[in-house]
Amino acid sequence: MSFSEKKNHISNQTYRTAVMILSDKGAKGERKDESGPLIIKLLEDVEEDSYQVVCSVLLPDEQSVIEQTLRNLCDVEKLDLILTTGGTGLSPRDVTPEATLAVAERNVPGIAEYMRAKSFEITPKAMLSRGVAVLRGKTLIINLPGSPKAVKEQLEFILPALPHGLDILLGRDGECGGR
Ligand SMILES: Nc1ncnc2c1ncn2[C@@H]1O[C@H](COP(=O)(O)OP(=O)(O)OP(=O)(O)O)[C@@H](O)[C@H]1O
């Protein structure tokens, strides 16, 4: 796992974030990972440097390894946000939602509901993602599908609402106004 402090200026409103890429092919070096760098780019494009990606980790679809990593990032690293990509489908090796639910303390169903609902406007295949969003302590964990196309679409749907949710979770002043 590589940790890098990427930004010098960290405002009070910065969300310390990890990206977890869950892919057997990626972990074996059989396919170049494009989804991790895409998530980082989409977060970097958000105004005011809101997200500080401190960790990007590529793992195989192994439930125990995913659970252990999630626990470490939540309980030891105390990150604000973990975005996973991959392993949400129907393949027998797709276990990201199971690993996420195993470490979950509270469910945040609206995030996954909204990602799928908005995705149905693009493709009915969105019903094949079993991704969940949960809380463990003060960390929000969100599962995204594996393909770069799905990552871009789904992340862009939820980004506008994330700061407000994270501010409430972290006990910062959340402003409920607007849409
Ligand atoms: N991290 C990734 N980087 C680039 N493309 C990806 C990535 N994950 C998935 N994809 C693309 O999305 C398609 C569907 O993703 P899926 O998770 O089913 O991948 P897979 O290759 O079947 O399994 P795995 O990635 O676990 O080995 C893949 O065939 C690939 O084209």
Ligand SMILES: Nc1nc2c(c(=O)[nH]1)N[C@H]1C(S)=C(S)[C@@H](COP(=O)(O)O)O[C@H]1N2
């Ligand atoms: N917005 C959006 N959601 C999407 C897709 C997509 O192209 N766009 N692809 C779907 C497909 S084809 C699959 S199989 C599932 C699960 O993907 P995963 O197994 O890579 O996690 O995500 C779905 N969700």
